[in-house]
Amino acid sequence: MKIGFKNLRSLVNTGNLSIKPMTILLGQNSSGKSTFLRTFPLLKQSIETRTTGPILWYGRFVDFGDFSNALNESENSKNDFIEYSFELDFNKENINRYYRKKPVFENIERNLDNCLVAIQLKGDKENKTYTSKMQIVFNDFDIEIVIGKNKELESIFIDGIKIKSDNLTMVNLNNGFLPTLFLLKDDENHFALSSERFSLRKIFKEISSISNRKLSDETILKILNQLNFNSNKELFDSIIKQDIVKGFANKVKDWEIENDKYINLKNHLITSAIPSLISLCDSKITSIANSTSYIAPLRATAERYYRPQDLNVDEVDFQGKNLALVLRNFSQSERNEFEKWCLNNFSFFPRAKILGGNISVTVNFKNNSGEHNIADLGFGFSQILPVIVQIWTGSLRKKNKRYRRYSGIKIYAIEQPELHLHPKIQALIVDALISVINFVRNEELSVYFILETHSETIVNAIGTRIYKKKIDKNDVNVIIFERENNKPKSQVYEVKYSDDGTLKNWPYGFFEEEWQF
Structure with a gap:
């Protein structure tokens, strides 16, 4: 799992940062590490409360003010948006469990191991937050949805090509983080909740038109079931090489991948799957938010x-x-x-x-x-x-075992776990977290400890445990936050441990006192 931000307070552009079972956030005060960590409880309070927008900036866990307070304050910046991005990993068993068979989406999910979702947020005249743009990238297909100031759909791009979207609209349902794409019925101006069905009609018409004959729904479904969405090239090959309907096969066998007819058919296919893709990604983000346990810095x-x-x-x-x-x-x-x-x-x-x-x-x-x-x-x-x-009840308590298997993930966002503790106890905390990480591997649970800390003891203790092979170096990520001098902008980068427990690319004198004369 990776997460990144743009224009969120001092986090102008973090890139997508890896969240590992042990993720350590380090930096001086006001460098952005608390902002990064608090986005997890921010998501949680946004999901668990009925809101008019995607984010509840001020809630029971954290207080970001409002959209204007959360937006980076750089005077030279022309950016008027905040962006969240997620690189989501999917468990195919969970996908199959929660989604009914849908002709196109079912083929997409066969090869859907991960997906990039980026959401841009803006504030309207009343400073209320709305989603202005959403991007979904899976395999090498790129979907971009643009939403206007009136919160209505403006345009949809698939692989950079604008598609017709006159009969499409975006709405927020079930207090989800992502708005949902719906089709409007052609003859009536109201939402069609089973939007895939209406989009499939266009696909059926398109395939029949290419074949120059009326094909039964059963025959078209056979064609759709042969499609391979592992990549744009493989989708193209699965179309031109299909042999179920001779009339269709004869028409498409000489197509090129840049052919307008192929692009048009591909766009219809991808469009029909957008609602299910959004729903799947929204469920994953919601699961991340709901599985977060936040522990504030001063208990x-x-x-x-x-x-x-x-x-x-x-x-x-x-x-x-x-x-x-x-x-x-x-x-x-x-x-x-x-x-x-x-x-x-x-x-x-x-x-x-x-x-x-x-x-x-x-x-x-x-x-x-x-x-x-x-x-x-x-x-x-x-x-x-x-x-x-909190750690024991969330990860080890037998009573919660069924829920943990259902969600498959548990996140602990902990600020300053070392607060008022002797270094020996700090090291014991590291040992306890490592024991939990190793234990839950057999419990079908992915656990992530995100620690915002100033403790050199914790950093050194993790390195020692890597050297002693109590935890794998690939289960640990250190994220450094450095505020640029006199600028509301932080540089953010990752530092890795080596096999012997030392940190590579470690900034010289990071924990040393800086003297200025």
Whole structure:
């Protein structure tokens, strides 16, 4: 999975950056690393709330202000848009599970391993956000959809060629991130929800016209089932080499790939699949957003007692305020599993119990029979416990196993996991994350830890674990953010670990104090 941005605050053009199971964001203050990380909870709050636009800039997780606040503030920039781009990987089993058989799209998904989706956002006169352009690239087919200021469809380009779109429109349904393309019925001005059916009629007419005879729907479907959308060349070859209908075969056998008739037929075919492609990509982006667990940089401070509530809470919130309720709601078997995992990874475990009508959170240490109220311990414990509990409930809790298999992905966006922690505990966090990454490989789950940090200890600990082969170097990516002097623009680039755990292309003196005279 890759993600990139243009003109989002200081992120003028990041390119598409790899999100690995362990992704580390490094940079000085106000360099853009928090902006990058917070786009994940930004997507989550946008998806889970009914909105009038694709993005909810201000919500329960993060506050980007509004579109004008989020737009890069460079005076010399003529860009008036913000762009998100995703390189999405698809699991064919999931595609087959959620999409009914559709003649063209079914052939496309056979060879659909990944897809690039780019969405440009603009603000209208009232500063409300709308989607102004959408690009979908799969294999070597390029679809570009342009939407005007009135939020109506302006044009569609397929491989750079503008197609007729007089009877097409874009609408937002089900609070999705991407607007959906629909066809209007030719005889009535209302939406045709089963838009593929209407587009297929044009394909059927086109194939019959090429064949100079009326063909049955069954025969045309046989032709469509032979098409190969693995590339533009392979699609062309599968058309001119088909042998189901002699009349059609005789007409197309001498076509060239630049032939207008081939391009016209290809455009009809791709257009018919656009609604399903958009729906598939939107479902994937929605899954990424819904699977994100965000942990803010400053978690709730410890309290001696917490008021009990009859709430079925099983996930720690982004500030850790409901930590006591989550711990209290563990079943006995879950408590045993959680405490065992904590002892193995951190040599301590938290526990919640009722005391005097209130909930008390205590910390128990290995080889120590005593227990200590969290309020009597260092501030660092109140900061790390929400992280530990969030990771265990999201990735290891058996109760959530079915959901994890359903979504296939879990993302943790964590700001400053090292906050108020001794370097030894920071290194233990790295070990715990690596153990989770290795464990879930057998659970049909892809887990991603995105850490925004200033900790040299964490960076060095990861390198040491790579050298000791506890984690593969290809499972780690380090993204560096460097703000240009006196400019609202950041340079963003990736740094890789080598086999011996050292960082290649590491900026000299990155963690050193910079003296100016």
